[in-house]
Each structure stands twice: as structure tokens, then as C-alpha cells.
Amino acid sequence: MSLIVAKDLTRSFGVGEAERRAVDGVSLEVDTGEILLIFGPSGCGKSTLLSIVGGLDRSFAGTLSLFGRDVAALPDAELSRLRGEKIGFVFQAFHLLGHLSVLENVMAPALFSREAEGEARVKERAEAVLERVGLADRLASLPGSLSGGQRQRVAIARSLLHEPELLLCDEPTGNLDRATGEQIIELFSALHADLRTTMVIVTHEERLSRLAHRTLDMVDGRLEVEA
Ligand code: ADP
Ligand code: MG
Numbered sequence: 001m002s003l004i005v006a007k008d009l010t011r012s013f014g015v016g017e018a019e020r021r022a023v024d025g026v027s028l029e030v031d032t033g034e035i036l037l038i039f040g041p042s043g044c045g046k047s048t049l050l051s052i053v054g055g056l057d058r059s060f061a062g063t064l065s066l067f068g069r070d071v072a073a074l075p076d077a078e079l080s081r082l083r084g085e086k087i088g089f090v091f092q093a094f095h096l097l098g099h100l101s102v103l104e105n106v107m108a109p110a111l112f113s114r115e116a117e118g119e120a121r122v123k124e125r126a127e128a129v130l131e132r133v134g135l136a137d138r139l140a141s142l143p144g145s146l147s148g149g150q151r152q153r154v155a156i157a158r159s160l161l162h163e164p165e166l167l168l169c170d171e172p173t174g175n176l177d178r179a180t181g182e183q184i185i186e187l188f189s190a191l192h193a194d195l196r197t198t199m200v201i202v203t204h205e206e207r208l209s210r211l212a213h214r215t216l217d218m219v220d221g222r223l224e225v226e227a
Contacts (some may be wrong), residue, residue, distance in 0.1 A: 001031065001032050001055075001068075002029045002030060002031055002032075002063055002065075003030050003031070003032055003066065003067055003165065003166055003198050004029065004030040004053050004066060004166075004200070005028075005029050005063075005065040005066075006026060006027055006028040006029070006052075006053060006062065006063070006064045006065075006170070007027050007062055007063045007064075007203055008025050008027055008061070008062040008167055009023055009025070009026045009027070009028075009049070009060050009061070009062040009063075009064060010023055010024055010025055010026075010060060010061040011023040011045075011048050011049075011052060011057065011059065011060045011061075012164075012184065013019070020111065021221050022048040023045045023048050023049050023060070023221050024045070024220065024221030024222050025050065025062075025063075025221075025222060026049060026221070026222065026223050027223075028053075028095055028223060029155060030053075030198060030200060030214075031198070032198055033196045033197075033198055034199075034213045034214060035188075035192060035198075035199045035201065035213045035214075035216050036167055036199070036200045036201070036210050036212065036213070036215075036216065037201050037202075037208055037209055037211065037212035037214070037215045037216070038200065038201070038202045038203075038215075038216050038217075038218050039202075039204070039206070039208075039209065039215055039216070039217050039218065040202070040204060040205060040217060040218030040219060041204055041219075042081070042204055042223065043218060044100035044218045044219055045218060045220070045221040046170070046202035046203075046218055047152060047170055047202065049202070049218070050168050050200065050202050051142045052144075053063065053066070054087055054168045055071060055079050055082060055083045055087065055166065056083070056096075058071065058072075058076075058079070058217075060171075066082065066086075066087075067082065067086055067098075067165070067166075069082065073088055075199040081174075083170055083175070083179065084160065084162065085166045086159060086163075086165045086166060086198075087164050087166045087167075088159030088162070088164035088166070088168070089159055089167075089169075089170070089171050089190075090155055090156055090159050090169040090170070091155070091166065091169075091170050091171070091172075092170055092171035092174035092175050093175065094152055094154065094155040094175075094189050095149040096143040096151055096154055096155060096157065097143070098142065098143055098144055099142070100142075100143075101139065101140050101141060101142060102122050102130065102135060102138050102140070102141050102142075102143070102146070102154050103123070103126055103127065103128075103130065103139040103140065103206050105117075105143065105158060106126040106129060106130060106157050106158045107122050107126045107161075108158075109120045109158065109161070110125075110126075110161055110162065111164075111181070115213070122161075125156070125161055127139065127163060129156045129157040129158075129160045129161055129227065130140070131155055132157070132160070132191075133157045133160075133187060134153060134187075135150065135152040135153055135154065135157065136179075138150065145178065148175055148176050148177070148180055149176055149181075149184060150209065152173075152175075152176060152180075152184055153154065153166075153184075153187065156172075156187065156191075159190070160185075160195075162222070163195075164197065165197065165198060166198045166199075166200070166219065167197050167198070167199045167200075168199075168200050169188075169199065169200070169202070169203075170202055171202065171203050171204070171205075172184060172201065172203070172208075173185065173203070173205055173207075173208065174203070174205070175203075179207070180191055180205060181207065182207075183225055185207065185208060185210070185211055188201075188211055189211055192211075194198060202218075
């Protein structure tokens with residue numbers, strides 16, 4: 001089954017003479033359980049495309065179906081609920097809250113959401129995902145005391161808390177040195193082996209290609225047709 005079916009997605013920024021198409025007629029299907037890598041240079045439209053397929057940006061032309069639902073027909077509240085329940089995001093910048101502990105950072109989105117789940121249960125699940133990413137001994141640490149790789153592990157744990165069916169990763173190793181980046185690649189690989197989570201990863205780093213079941217190249221807002 002396809003989790004994502006996109007047809008002729010186009011997203012422009014600027015008006016009149018200054019209008020630029022960041023995403024230019026992209027069609028794409030992503031199947032349940034696959035790891036799709038979209039590879040392309042800085043500025044080719046990767047983040048813009050990922051925001052659209054993640055339901056974060058609705059200002060696009062074309063059609064998009066997520067989990068069998070037509071995004072254009074979904075009210076904002078329903079799209080945001082779908083996102084909250086089924087999609088996890090991992091970004092290049094880890095977006096952790098500096099004044100909260102590792103454990104609190106992972107728990108925070110679940111506590112702020114309207115989901116009526118008790119704090120004790122959220123804490124239990126947060127501890128479990130932090131153990132999975134190898135941070136069981138850093139629960140009380142502040143992000144400032146962690147290495148880049150450890151911070152990205154916290155961000156990955158946070159994205160996994162609600163057991164997303166689809167994980168969208170934007171340059172997940174972009175801020176990491178080579179060795180640390182390798183550890184994150186290994187972590188994604190282990191997570192996929194365990195959870196079979198569908199993943200779409202966009203990057204300009206060639207080394208991520210060994211994770212992928214399928215790789216598409218993006219150039220100037222367009223996806224190259226598969227051979
Ligand atoms: P990538 O993630 O591949 O580096 P982006 O999707 O961030 O590329 O950007 C693609 C193009 O769209 C770039 O030319 C960028 O400047 C432009 N762009 C992206 N977001 C915006 C925005 N919010 N406003 C104006 N231009 C934007
Ligand atoms: Mg980007």
C-alpha cells in the first residue's frame with residue numbers, strides 16, 4: 001500500500017517576476033515499510049517537498065494523499081491530528097529545548113498535545129524510546145551537555161514517542177561529523193529492522209544511500225524519473 005501518493009506537486013515562492021518554483025511538478029509514491037532517499041544539492045527543494053508530504057505546508061498545487069486521505073479535503077485540525085498520530089519528523093537542527101532535560105524534551109510534545117494520556121504513561125514510553133536510542137543513562141542531562149550525535153538521538157527518540165508509521169528526516173546527519181553521522185545511520189538501520197517504519201530521508205550526503213531501498217535524485221525542484 002502507498003502511504004504517500006503525490007501527483008504533480010508544485011510549490012512556488014515569490015510573486016510576479018520574482019516567482020520561483022521550489023518544487024516543480026513532483027509525482028511520487030511511497031510504499032509502506034520502504035526507506036526512500038531523496039538526494040540532491042542544497043537549494044533543490046528537498047525541505048520544501050518534505051514539508052508538503054509531511055502535511056506541514058498546504059500551499060501547493062497538485063494532489064497529495066497521505067494514508068489514503070486526500071490532503072486538500074482535510075480540515076486543518078484533521079490534518080494536524082493525522083500528522084500528530086502518524087508522522088514523525090527529524091531535522092538537521094535538533095530543535096531541543098535547552099532548559100528541559102533529555103527525558104522532558106522527549107515527553108514535551110505528548111504532554112502538550114490534546115491526547116488524554118497520563119504523564120506517568122508518557123514518561124514510561126519516553127524512557128523506553130530513550131533506551132532504544134542508547135541514552136538510558138542521560139535522562140536527566142540538559143541538551144547543552146550532550147554531543148551532537150547524542151542530541152540527534154534525543155530528537156529521534158522524541159519523533160518515535162508516538163510510534164509514527166512514517167518518519168520524515170531532513171538532512172539528519174547534516175550537523176554531525178563523519179563518525180557520529182555513521183552512528184546515526186546505524187541507528188536508523190536498527191530502528192527500521194525492528195519497527196519497519198516507512199522513512200523518507202532527504203539529504204545531500206551520499207553516505208546515507210546505503211540505508212535506502214530506493215533513491216531518487218532531485219534537481220531544481222524536480223525528481224528524476226526512475227530508470
Ligand atoms: P533544500 O532543502 O534542498 O536546500 P529548499 O526546499 O529549502 O531546498 O529550498 C528550495 C528553494 O526554495 C530555494 O531556492 C529556497 O531559497 C526557496 N525557498 C524555500 N523556502 C522558502 C521560503 N519560505 N520563502 C522563499 N523562498 C523559499
Ligand atoms: Mg533543506
